[in-house]
Amino acid sequence: MLLNVHIKNIALIDDANVNFTDNLNILTGETGAGKSIIMGALKIGMGDKLPKDIVREAGKEGFCQLLFLVDDEAVLEQIRQLGVEPTEDGEILITRRIVNSRTINTINDMAVTAARLREVSALLIDMHTQHQQQTLLKKNEHMKLLDKFGRAAIEPLKREVAQRHADYTELVDQMDKLSMDEAERSRRAEFLKYQIAEIESANVKAGEDEDIEHQYNKMVNSRDIVAAASEVYSVTGYENQSSAGNEIGRVLVNLKGIKELDDEIDGLYSQLENIDALLNDFNVELSNYMQSMNFDDSEFREVESRLDVINDIKGKYGSTVDEVNRYLEESKAEYEKLSEYDEYIAELSGRINKAKKLMIDAADKLSAERKKQAKLMCKEIKTALSDLSFMQVDFDMVFDRLSECTANGIDDCYFVISTNVGEKLRPLYDVASGGELSRIMLAVKSCMAVEDNIGTLVFDEIDVGISGRAAQAVAEKMALISRKHQVISITHLPQIAAMADSHYLIEKSADEGKTVTKIVRLSETESITEIARLLGGASITDAVMSNALEMKQMAEKTKKY
Structure with missing residues (x-):
């Protein structure tokens, strides 16, 4: 889990030091307060490319530090295989310093490349942004999600197909080089x-x-x-x-x-x-x-x-x-x-045919396993979608067969969905609205989280385009996910804020003639006041406060079940 984020001299942040907790961490704030800056700083810490002029004050050091605690031995071993040694108690400290447009990256005080930093952070944290959910609209991303969901069973078969494809391609290349007429030969x-x-x-x-x-x-x-x-x-x-x-x-x-x-x-x-x-x-x-x-x-x-x-x-x-x-x-x-051209070509043709059969057989095994994993995945996603107020939803995956086998197999597959009774299943990338896409991505993430060992999930305004009962369903689903994974989320919905185990306020203020963004953890009373603001805007009446208190109490009851 992510224990601490320390940011200095980055964008509007002068100096912010935030301790996160287990379960559901919620960040709220006024529009323009700098919520996106916090997510941007997290991505910087995870190894993303630095935006131009990211350092707040030129000439001073920009600083972003993420402290993780890892208690999963499998993840710790993966980190060690990347050449990074965790501390005895499983802590991973990622630091990025930006000095004169030059970046210094370290993990546990060991200098690393940005590429290695991204590899390590990918084992620790999964960040969902509004942009990322657009990947659901890209057909070629669907199979990647499936392969990730069922990677324990699928990955060995993918390696086999890739090797068989390489063997086949090499023989075909040999044949191409020897293909010539009699005079040329x-x-x-x-x-x-x-x-x-x-x-x-x-x-x-x-x-x-x-x-x-x-x-x-x-x-x-x-x-x-x-x-x-x-x-x-x-x-x-x-x-x-x-x-x-x-x-x-x-x-x-x-x-x-x-x-x-x-x-x-x-x-x-x-x-x-x-x-x-x-x-x-x-x-x-x-x-x-x-x-x-x-x-x-x-x-x-x-x-x-x-x-x-x-x-x-x-x-x-x-x-x-x-x-x-x-x-x-x-x-x-x-x-x-x-x-001995004719004899050799005949022998090579036989080897090519044999290699092709081995490749297709391996691809068929991979396809069969993908279809098996797709049934499991779609069943879990369908259940999660029902939890997210898709009342009459049907969700499945369609498999087409490519005309030629590739190093990734012979499958061309994509998600299909029906959200209304009597409506036939249609490609996800054709039918999903913005609000639906947010909930579908949350459903996918909730299923993937079961398979992943990643300890921290970050959601950046996954609630865009939803309200009412759908918002409540999203809040409940996030609370459910947070029982097994640390969840950090930025939201503008009171239903989700009420479900927080730790609630943080992001606010912008003027300090000594400078505009700065600050992050503070709210007490329970302060959290209720912030929920009331989300409910009622600038004018917070007694009725709104009462509503916010009731919403918080109902959320606490929901989390107990």
Whole structure:
């Protein structure tokens, strides 16, 4: 459930801190007091895109914070799978800070993206707005509601259909790529044959390109290499009187004559002897290296020619030897298919037919389960609609079959409704009025709430277009839903306000030359006064107050049953 909402410097809200309670939380206020701003702030906290100029005072930080308490272990595990760790007591603290048009999002002090914030908040709160109920007028939204209602049974079947559809589509794509006339097929086969022969004749081994390039670079630079090596040999060898080898040999003779006189000299003599041996070994290896650099023009031309062949092959068929070999294998496979085209096409056609049958079978199973879940859902919605003063209502779902199976199955389904005796069922998107649509959406939400683990439901003026007995029915239904889910609702109807377990007033006022919106929780007496305002407008008489008190008392009795 949503424990607390803290909003600062957002639109007309300077600083609002609201604690919500279990069951039914109702917000009321005068037109223009800022009720929509509260809903907007909630949506911001849930990760919605920030409206332009949402920050009240430029240069100051905008702040929106939502504190949730989650006691459902399944929901907590889903949150953990999204990389967010709840506190030990199950608290989730969502914070959005807006500084200089930049937004900083955190959940339990961990920085997250807006997308991740939306994923987490979707597990915690379901917000219904006037705009959302318009989705009932969109045919393609009806199946989404059904799939959500029966997702435990439907989701595995949807995954199966999606996989079967992907398998089938991949095979059809293969067939499309191979579909060509005989002349085109012959040309393609000859071209592949030529490429295969060219690559195989080159016979490039793994790593050979690097070895040959190294040899080539060595040969090209051999003159410079030998010149530099000769200079080193001249300095370190024995050819010149001043070479290091000769000089060390000379001083060894000097040390040998005195090493018997002092043990320390003897140790130094041994070190220099080692240096002389190492230098001698170095010069032998350097001499051998220089001799290895002697090669004739034919060797160079051979290496150069081989490098040209390798680079030519790599230039045509891949930037590396591995890519060339992979292209060779793919070309061989395609050539084999073209060489045995009729047999391969026959085999591929058989695989396509089999894949299509598996896909259709999976889609039929999905369709059957959807129809089963639709009966359950429509039955629950019909009952809920009866509770919402649809006296002679009938509600069902029509299933049509698509001409082609999709990754989502083969169903084209939509809700149908009849609200009068003798009236045939007609598509919901054709017949529902504004007031009816509000109640139908509430009925749908009440059924979905049973299936969902979401703890908080938010309704933004779901009572638009209704009054009288229908308004009372909506109030009772919301109270019923709030027994198992926290409900937060903005309303302008006294019947719904009277049903509140916690009643909040949203009011606009002038404070130090600024217009601000405030939210205060009302006492029972204050709540009755607000209900009277909703009943009687600006003039609140004793009769209106008495009516408001009676309405509150009747609501309390209703909630006990």
